[in-house]
Amino acid sequence: MTAASRTGEWAPGRPDFALLALTAVLTITGLVAVWSASFVIGLATFGDANYFIVRQVAWAALGLVLMAVAIRTDYRIYRKYSVVIMAGTIATLAAVLLVGVEVNGARRWLGSGQLTVQPAEFAKLTVILYLAAWLASKENSAIRSVEHGLFPFIVIIGLVGGLIMLEPSLGTTMTILVITVTMFWVAGASFTQMLALGFAGALAIGLLASVSGYRADRLSGFFNGASDPAGGGFQTLQSVMAIGNGGIHGLGLGASRGKFFYIPESHTDGVFAIIGEELGLVATVAVLFLFMLLMFRGFQVARRARDEYGMLVATGIATWIASQALLNIGGITRIIPLTGVPLPFLSFGGTALASVMFAMGVLINISRYGRDRGGYNDEHSAARRRRVISRRRA
Amino acid sequence: MAHQRAHGTRRVWLPAGLLGAFALLVFGRLVQLQVLQHDRYAELANQELISDNTIYAARGSILDRNGNVLAASVDTWDVYVSTRAWKDPAKAGVAAKALAKALNTDVAAIQAKVTGRTGDVIITRDLEYEAGKSLATLNLDGVVLMPNTARVYPEGDLAASVLGFIGQDNTGLAGIEAAENDILQGKPGKAVYERDTVGEPIPLGRYVVDQPQAGRDVVLTIDRYLQQLAEERLAQGMKEHNARGGSITIMDPMTGEILASASQPSFSYSTLDLSDPKQTEFFKNASVANMYEPGSVMKIVTAAAAIDQGLVTPDTTYVDTGVASIYGIELRNWSGEVWGKQTMTGVLQHSINTGAVFMVEKLGQEKFHRYLDAFGFGKPTGIELQGEATGVIRTPDKNWDPPWSPVDLATQAFGQSISVTPIQMISAIAAAINGGNLMRPHLVKATIAADGTRNEIQPEIVDRAISEATSATIRKMMNAVVDPVGGYNPGKPQEYTAGGKSGTANVAIPNGYDDTQIASFVGFAPLDNPRILVLVKLDENQDFLTGTQAAGPIFSKLADDSLHYLNVLPDAPKRVSR
Numbered sequence: 002m003t004a005a006s007r008t009g010e011w012a013p014g015r016p017d018f019a020l021l022a023l024t025a026v027l028t029i030t031g032l033v034a035v036w037s038a039s040f041v042i043g044l045a046t047f048g049d050a051n052y053f054i055v056r057q058v059a060w061a062a063l064g065l066v067l068m069a070v071a072i073r074t075d076y077r078i079y080r081k082y083s084v085v086i087m088a089g090t091i092a093t094l095a096a097v098l099l100v101g102v103e104v105n106g107a108r109r110w111l112g113s114g115q116l117t118v119q120p121a122e123f124a125k126l127t128v129i130l131y132l133a134a135w136l137a138s139k140e141n142s143a144i145r146s147v148e149h150g151l152f153p154f155i156v157i158i159g160l161v162g163g164l165i166m167l168e169p170s171l172g173t174t175m176t177i178l179v180i181t182v183t184m185f186w187v188a189g190a191s192f193t194q195m196l197a198l199g200f201a202g203a204l205a206i207g208l209l210a211s212v213s214g215y216r217a218d219r220l221s222g223f224f225n226g227a228s229d230p231a232g233g234g235f236q237t238l239q240s241v242m243a244i245g246n247g248g249i250h251g252l253g254l255g256a257s258r259g260k261f262f263y264i265p266e267s268h269t270d271g272v273f274a275i276i277g278e279e280l281g282l283v284a285t286v287a288v289l290f291l292f293m294l295l296m297f298r299g300f301q302v303a304r305r306a307r308d309e310y311g312m313l314v315a316t317g318i319a320t321w322i323a324s325q326a327l328l329n330i331g332g333i334t335r336i337i338p339l340t341g342v343p344l345p346f347l348s349f350g351g352t353a354l355a356s357v358m359f360a361m362g363v364l365i366n367i368s369r370y371g372r373d374r375g376g377y378n379d380e381h382s383a384a385r386r387r388r389v390i391s392r393r394r395a
Numbered sequence: 396m397a398h399q400r401a402h403g404t405r406r407v408w409l410p411a412g413l414l415g416a417f418a419l420l421v422f423g424r425l426v427q428l429q430v431l432q433h434d435r436y437a438e439l440a441n442q443e444l445i446s447d448n449t450i451y452a453a454r455g456s457i458l459d460r461n462g463n464v465l466a467a468s469v470d471t472w473d474v475y476v477s478t479r480a481w482k483d484p485a486k487a488g489v490a491a492k493a494l495a496k497a498l499n500t501d502v503a504a505i506q507a508k509v510t511g512r513t514g515d516v517i518i519t520r521d522l523e524y525e526a527g528k529s530l531a532t533l534n535l536d537g538v539v540l541m542p543n544t545a546r547v548y549p550e551g552d553l554a555a556s557v558l559g560f561i562g563q564d565n566t567g568l569a570g571i572e573a574a575e576n577d578i579l580q581g582k583p584g585k586a587v588y589e590r591d592t593v594g595e596p597i598p599l600g601r602y603v604v605d606q607p608q609a610g611r612d613v614v615l616t617i618d619r620y621l622q623q624l625a626e627e628r629l630a631q632g633m634k635e636h637n638a639r640g641g642s643i644t645i646m647d648p649m650t651g652e653i654l655a656s657a658s659q660p661s662f663s664y665s666t667l668d669l670s671d672p673k674q675t676e677f678f679k680n681a682s683v684a685n686m687y688e689p690g691s692v693m694k695i696v697t698a699a700a701a702i703d704q705g706l707v708t709p710d711t712t713y714v715d716t717g718v719a720s721i722y723g724i725e726l727r728n729w730s731g732e733v734w735g736k737q738t739m740t741g742v743l744q745h746s747i748n749t750g751a752v753f754m755v756e757k758l759g760q761e762k763f764h765r766y767l768d769a770f771g772f773g774k775p776t777g778i779e780l781q782g783e784a785t786g787v788i789r790t791p792d793k794n795w796d797p798p799w800s801p802v803d804l805a806t807q808a809f810g811q812s813i814s815v816t817p818i819q820m821i822s823a824i825a826a827a828i829n830g831g832n833l834m835r836p837h838l839v840k841a842t843i844a845a846d847g848t849r850n851e852i853q854p855e856i857v858d859r860a861i862s863e864a865t866s867a868t869i870r871k872m873m874n875a876v877v878d879p880v881g882g883y884n885p886g887k888p889q890e891y892t893a894g895g896k897s898g899t900a901n902v903a904i905p906n907g908y909d910d911t912q913i914a915s916f917v918g919f920a921p922l923d924n925p926r927i928l929v930l931v932k933l934d935e936n937q938d939f940l941t942g943t944q945a946a947g948p949i950f951s952k953l954a955d956d957s958l959h960y961l962n963v964l965p966d967a968p969k970r971v972s973r
Contacts, residue, residue, distance in 0.1 A: 183410040186406060186409065186410065187406045187407055187410070189406075241428060241436070242436050242439050242440050242443070243440070244425070244428050244429060244436075245428040245429060245432055245433055245435065245436025245437070245439075245440075246433070246436045246437050246439075246440040247429055247433075248429055248430070248433040248437065249429060249430060249433070258440065258444055258589060259440075261590075261591035262591050263443070263591070277425070277428075277429065281429060282425055282426065282429040282430060285425045285429065286422060286425060289418055289421055289422060289425070292418070293415060293418050296411065296414060296415075297411065297415075300407045300408075300410075300411045303407050304407060316407055316410075319411075320410055320414070323414045323418075324414060327414060327417050327418060327421065330421050331417065331420075331421055334421060334424045334425065334428065336420060336421060336424050
């Protein structure tokens with residue numbers, strides 16, 4: 002027991018080394034996967050097999066710095082500046098729509114030439130930081146009410162989600178919905194509210210998908226893919242075929258055939274298919290397991306967080322990484338429609354990697370103040386322990 | 396109260412549980428894909444990835460006996476468009492425009508070929524080599540060039556009926572191209588590789604190549620000059636005498652080598668159309684595929700047999716009454732003439748049918764038919780062309796309709812009731828004059844491998860037909876036909892001693908004859924050491940001229956020109972007046 006734990010003083014303790022290790026393992030796996038999945042496209046598109054991996058390593062280095070800073074920065078500072086952060090986020094997202102770079106019919110990037118960033122990627126983190134602050138400031142009764150809870154929640158989410166939806170980026174919007182609804186629930190929302198949100202969400206997605214051509218194609222491709230391997234379901238069936246072709250042990254690192262333009266976006270959204278093809282079930286299950294481990298560890302941090310804000314931020318980050326990974330893998334394996342989200346840590350994409358690494362830093366920082374880390378040992382927890390003991394006796 | 400909620404975090408287990416449950420579902424899906432259905436997807440991936448291409452072996456050339464090229468293959472390109480690569484209309488539009496410009500066609504024509512198709516679509520075949528090279532440098536999206544070869548015939552339609560042609564898969568379909576296909580074609584190779592979405596081989600993919608083995612060149616016995624000569628004379632003769640078809644064959648009677656083979660009707664490379672049913676009958680070589688009744692030319696065979704048996708000599712005489720009566724059937728002479736007392740030489744000179752009956756009666760059916768067999772009638776000669784007819788000889792041992800009668804034997808003696816092909820006829824006459832050997836008629840003199848190794852085809856003796864002495868006698872008798880003492884025959888060459896015999900026959904149709912005629916003339920020169928044997932045949936000549944009148948002069952000129960060309964010294968003094 003450190004001094005802080007005895008005194009209840011607000012001081013950081015030992016970080017969660019498991020999360021640190023998971024981040025390291027996933028990041029390194031990601032660099033290997035991006036290298037293998039991207040050299041063909043790099044060579045074909047830019048005449049340089051190392052085009053993508055060089056950029057990804059650079060972004061990983063930036064992510065490492067951001068993570069180191071975040072681990073050492075008291076997370077409560079984000080709560081203090083949450084409104085500023087949110088305002089900045091909305092301004093940036095609006096800027097994307099106005100002056101963003103358009104690629105393949107979608108406007109998702111800011112900047113030009115060699116340096117472009119994808120604001121929607123870090124928007125996921127800033128939404129978590131802001132929403133946690135907003136929810137933490139509300140009484141339980143307020144959250145459960147319509148006018149102080151549900152309605153403002155929908156307005157906030159609708160604003161951010163709407164801006165990202167307009168890029169358009171259905172996958173990222175869905176990730177944000179899953180994150181925020183989970184946070185809303187953990188913060189104390191009622192079942193009725195959850196049901197209402199679920200119903201509204203399903204309705205919105207259905208509507209959006211039906212009006213947007215290529216997304217509707219993807220959805221129908223999901224349902225008809227098997228009957229038309231080269232047609233609309235080409236993208237999804239190619240991924241499934243590559244994964245199936247990998248078998249238990251895979252074709253060997255670097256030996257993917259799918260990356261020869263069969264699997265679209267093989268170095269970004271489709272990287273999991275390349276992993277499955279080259280390294281087999283061993284690797285796909287390992288990656289899945291790592292994400293689950295990260296999620297449970299993240300929720301553990303949430304449960305042990307020192308305050309409401311930390312608990313909600315940790316919940317948000319754990320939900321974000323886990324849900325986005327499952328959306329990606331589920332889409333690639335055709336359990337759910339392909340929505341086009343990157344696989345955290347593993348897909349090529351600088352902003353995404355840096356944002357996720359920064360988020361891991363925030364999560365680890367929260368863990369340093371957790372009840373089990375020596376930074377927190379106040380009367381509440383003592384009272385709680387007593388309750389548990391008395392219940393057992395009863 | 397906010398603090399208390401922080402401790403009520405059992406709520407996180409609901410999302411954790413839901414996400415965990417979904418992860419389990421993903422796990423199950425991965426096991427399904429990568430373990431349970433692995434074989435199926437591996438097979439599917441293989442099907443999609445594996446591509447194989449036939450690598451055509453360089454097809455051998457066809458040369459004439461002096462090495463002049465009659466048929467050769469040149470490298471070309473087949474142009475394909477990958478429909479997958481053209482899925483993007485913008486890319487397809489740019490590529491189609493550039494492709495149309497390169498191929499000198501319009502965009503709509505290319506789009507029409509691609510629209511609604513899957514896989515690789517052929518746009519054009521046999522694009523010239525240089526044009527293909529420059530198209531390749533444009534690097535157009537989805538445009539794939541595959542090497543191919545095209546067959547060219549530098550001498551145009553010369554010897555087309557002998558050479559034949561090849562199909563799109565580079566396999567010979569007619570003529571020497573078909574008959575010698577195995578030699579010419581070589582062994583095609585195969586490339587098996589894994590390909591990417593536009594059909595390019597994957598660098599790391601498995602790649603198996605069977606190298607093609609180049610075909611051999613075929614050297615024909617045909618002489619380009621003599622072939623040209625024969626074709627010109629045939630065309631001229633057909634025009635002059637209003638004939639619907641015909642053939643001129645020039646053979647080296649000693650070896651059976653065919654020096655020229657012109658036959659009509661035939662096809663032209665420029666208008667060749669395999670889908671036109673009217674053309675298919677021209678694809679066969681008429682000299683080997685078409686049968687006819689030879690008429691009086693057959694009397695040489697009858698005489699050879701009778702002399703060889705010692706039954707008659709050229710000077711044996713008999714008295715012609717104009718009629719030979721066999722079993723109550725009267726067989727008459729050509730034009731109903733009565734010749735009185737005649738020698739056997741006279742029988743050939745005047746082409747007296749009753750004389751031929753006189754000889755065959757001495758021979759008897761069995762011996763006569765044995766000689767017909769020894770002369771190669773009634774069976775394929777084995778020449779290197781496909782679709783050879785066997786000919787028909789009426790014999791007593793089969794059920795014929797109308798049934799066999801001894802009258803058939805008598806008519807066969809002067810070339811009726813028997814069907815032969817021109818190639819059979821000329822081979823038989825070759826045996827009659829060359830010392831008595833039936834040589835296999837052949838068109839292939841040698842083959843040459845890609846490395847230059849030359850493989851000569853040796854002349855082949857099929858049968859011994861008659862004795863050398865008989866053969867010498869026949870030469871003299873045939874000489875008497877074209878060069879009668881105090882007489883004139885249009886078949887006599889100007890500058891060379893020669894022998895010959897005409898034939899005029901009606902065209903056999905079931906149970907009778909139609910009213911057109913086949914006029915033929917067979918002749919050789921020089922007399923003592925024959926270098927060429929020529930069979931001229933004009934089908935269905937409407938002028939009702941005899942073989943001597945219509946075909947004789949053609950032989951005469953051909954013999955002079957051919958022997959000049961072959962550097963044979965003239966051995967007959969030119970007659971000043973005729």
